[in-house]
Amino acid sequence: MHSEVVASRSADQRDSSRESRNGTPQLDAVSLAIIQQLQEDGRRPYAAIGKAVGLSEAAVRQRVQKLLDQGVMQIVAVTDPLTVGFRRQAMVGVNVEGDVESIADALTAMSEVEYVVMTAGSFDILAEIVCEDDDHLLDVINKRIRALPGVRSTESFVYLKLKKQTYMWGTR
Amino acid sequence: MHSEVVASRSADQRDSSRESRNGTPQLDAVSLAIIQQLQEDGRRPYAAIGKAVGLSEAAVRQRVQKLLDQGVMQIVAVTDPLTVGFRRQAMVGVNVEGDVESIADALTAMSEVEYVVMTAGSFDILAEIVCEDDDHLLDVINKRIRALPGVRSTESFVYLKLKKQTYMWGTR
DNA sequence: GCCGCGTCTGCGAAATCCGCAATCTGCGAC
DNA sequence: GTCGCAGATTGCGGATTTCGCAGACGCGGC
Numbered sequence: 001m002h003s004e005v006v007a008s009r010s011a012d013q014r015d016s017s018r019e020s021r022n023g024t025p026q027l028d029a030v031s032l033a034i035i036q037q038l039q040e041d042g043r044r045p046y047a048a049i050g051k052a053v054g055l056s057e058a059a060v061r062q063r064v065q066k067l068l069d070q071g072v073m074q075i076v077a078v079t080d081p082l083t084v085g086f087r088r089q090a091m092v093g094v095n096v097e098g099d100v101e102s103i104a105d106a107l108t109a110m111s112e113v114e115y116v117v118m119t120a121g122s123f124d125i126l127a128e129i130v131c132e133d134d135d136h137l138l139d140v141i142n143k144r145i146r147a148l149p150g151v152r153s154t155e156s157f158v159y160l161k162l163k164k165q166t167y168m169w170g171t172r
Numbered sequence: 173m174h175s176e177v178v179a180s181r182s183a184d185q186r187d188s189s190r191e192s193r194n195g196t197p198q199l200d201a202v203s204l205a206i207i208q209q210l211q212e213d214g215r216r217p218y219a220a221i222g223k224a225v226g227l228s229e230a231a232v233r234q235r236v237q238k239l240l241d242q243g244v245m246q247i248v249a250v251t252d253p254l255t256v257g258f259r260r261q262a263m264v265g266v267n268v269e270g271d272v273e274s275i276a277d278a279l280t281a282m283s284e285v286e287y288v289v290m291t292a293g294s295f296d297i298l299a300e301i302v303c304e305d306d307d308h309l310l311d312v313i314n315k316r317i318r319a320l321p322g323v324r325s326t327e328s329f330v331y332l333k334l335k336k337q338t339y340m341w342g343t344r
Numbered sequence: 345g346c347c348g349c350g351t352c353t354g355c356g357a358a359a360t361c362c363g364c365a366a367t368c369t370g371c372g373a374c
Numbered sequence: 375g376t377c378g379c380a381g382a383t384t385g386c387g388g389a390t391t392t393c394g395c396a397g398a399c400g401c402g403g404c
Contacts, residue, residue, distance in 0.1 A: 042247035058354080075250075120329065366386105372377105
């Protein structure tokens, strides 16, 4: 915890909420440092974070609350689905004819779908699916995803072993 | 607490820590409920969780600590990498000749690699990569991943738009 | 200058976290 | 059956943290 930031805060960067082109709030160095602290431990006390980033406890608290309200970050428990009773997971590559985004929205609406991203490459969309068993997985892929109008084809990659899953962006 | 290894081998271990085939602890309904609470809000007070799941504050605290120690779950801040300054992400499918696991381990060791999973299907491994820009991404894929001995081929899917990213397993 | 807005700080009260000792509960050994 | 053990749970102080708010500060607009 010797990640002293000691930002030259008094200088100019007191706008932690400047907006960039797409409306996403731009983060300053201090907020980034706060996020890093919470990526290491989501329950770290505000006072400890404040000491690390050079802010008072109350200021850290306000910034964290704002980051949560803005949806920039969320503090949650994450697990390996396998240990929580979901025995089948798969990544599904989807090819679409027509409007890709509307298909992506339809996938997003499915509760079994954990992750949806539009990509460049031989798939238009990648979607991660979390299911309880093989029947459930088969049902989602064949009856629900392939049934969507505009889905040209799909390819499935059933998970055998999860090797790594980190949440340390920005910590490098 | 000098928690000695105990090593009480599969003797009794009732409930919340019975081991399944692969050594992963099996979770009972109460621990599952606790995880669900923390998936909604990683900073929810132990007393509030206890009220929701029917345990005392101290019992919840003890179980949460155990879940963290066992690595069953972690409580962290998660963000959209794009808002934190990482502009290029990609999923890379890898085909391997020889030992798949050792390649997966090598990928796991790379800090730019956020997610590694071994799969059944036309790829042996899927790895998610988070980079700062195109040059960085190109470098990781071409110079580092393809250079690994045993990597037969790779296929990249550059992210265009992240549509969904949830952490609500078990909350359905 | 004056005012407004957003952020930071300090501080007291309330709530929470932490550690520990006592108690309870299964379950195998005898 | 009883005994003993080990993990789980509870209750309870004391330390710590969270919370809300009033005041101060910096900065730009007028």
